[in-house]
Amino acid sequence: MSSSSTFTELLSEDSTRVAENLTAILQSDTYQRAHQDAALLESDAMRGVRMLLEMTKPQAVLNDHQVDSTVIVFGGVHVVSQDLAQQRLDRAVEALALDPESASLQRACSRAERLRELSHFYDDARQFAQIVSSQAADDGRHHVIVTGGGPGIMEAANRGAFDVGGRSIGLNITLPGEQHPNPYVTPELCFLFNYFALRKFHFVMRSAGAVLFPGGFGTLDELFEVLTLRQTGMKRSMPVVLFGREYWSRLIDFDFLSDSGLIADEHLELFQLTDSVDEAWQIIKSFTPSDG
The missing domain is CATH 3.40.50.450 (Rossmann fold)
Structure with missing residues (x-):
């Protein structure tokens, strides 16, 4: 390989690296206006x-x-x-009917009844x-x-x-x-x-x-x-x-x-x-x- 072709390849490789580096610069988190940097604005410092x-x-x-x-x-x-409160009470009553001894369901039914009153x-x-x-x-x-x-x-x-x-x-x-x-x-x-x-x-x-x-x-x-x-x-x-x-x-x-x-x-x-x-x-x- 001649020295001229080697030099051309080096220039080509260098141009590629430069182009890639420029792309990286433009895409870097640091290369944006501060008020557009979401990560910065969400930080504790801000x-x-x-x-x-x-x-x-x-x-x-x-x-x-x-x-x-x-x-x-x-x-x-x-x-x-009132309509929504009644619906919630009806569901609570239905759930309690399936397990009348449940203290938590009794409580839920009582609370739903009170919320209907409110x-x-x-x-x-x-x-x-x-x-x-x-x-x-x-x-x-x-x-x-x-x-x-x-x-x-x-x-x-x-x-x-x-x-x-x-x-x-x-x-x-x-x-x-x-x-x-x-x-x-x-x-x-x-x-x-x-x-x-x-x-x-x-x-x-x-x-x-x-x-x-x-x-x-x-x-x-x-x-x-x-x-x-x-x-x-x-x-x-x-x-x-x-x-x-x-x-x-x-x-x-x-x-x-x-x-x-x-x-x-x-x-x-x-x-x-x-x-x-x-x-x-x-x-x-x-x-x-x-x-x-």
Whole structure:
């Protein structure tokens, strides 16, 4: 082989290596804009950036859609429509009939029966959102219904707004179990969060009132978040309505807290109880904010 042919082969091999190396450069994880690097954004080092994004994105979108104030609706994910609650009770009764001595099935049947009794709150939440969404002024800019975007009472409230052609917001969150937003949220106002703290921030930021229906840990967490912000003056004055006198009076003995000296007597005025959809709306509608 001549020296010229050897040199040509070396040039060819070198060109191939160079081309392969250039391809590797262009495909490298490091050779992309930082904001497009998904692995980087998901890393622990970027947690602060992700939190900032979760604060900024909903804020920008809600500003673009001119949402000036909201009405929060909280409540349990297991409080479903009466038809669905009856179906679940029927299945629980059928299962118990096959094994009447089963303590777990007896318990499941009892819980299903109680949830059927609570199911009227689904209709109440839906009706409340219908009233708010149909009577709120300024082309859907004020008193926009906002929920966690999930099932149960949240679905009922978003559904009520949907019924009358109103807008509603869903602040959904990533959870270990598979879950999706309910189908009644206004699509361009449905958000997915990773951090509970920032989700809460957006719940209360524009809120002109909050109505809490029967629920579990999540509902209680949101209730005490709102009450604490009001108690400490970190949130401007706003009505907090506990819907379902019997449920809330049995669940939380607020008078005991006051009698024990753990909260001031005036802190009992931070919330009101009602069983009336119309009264709940009137409490919010007629509320005049103070500087507190």
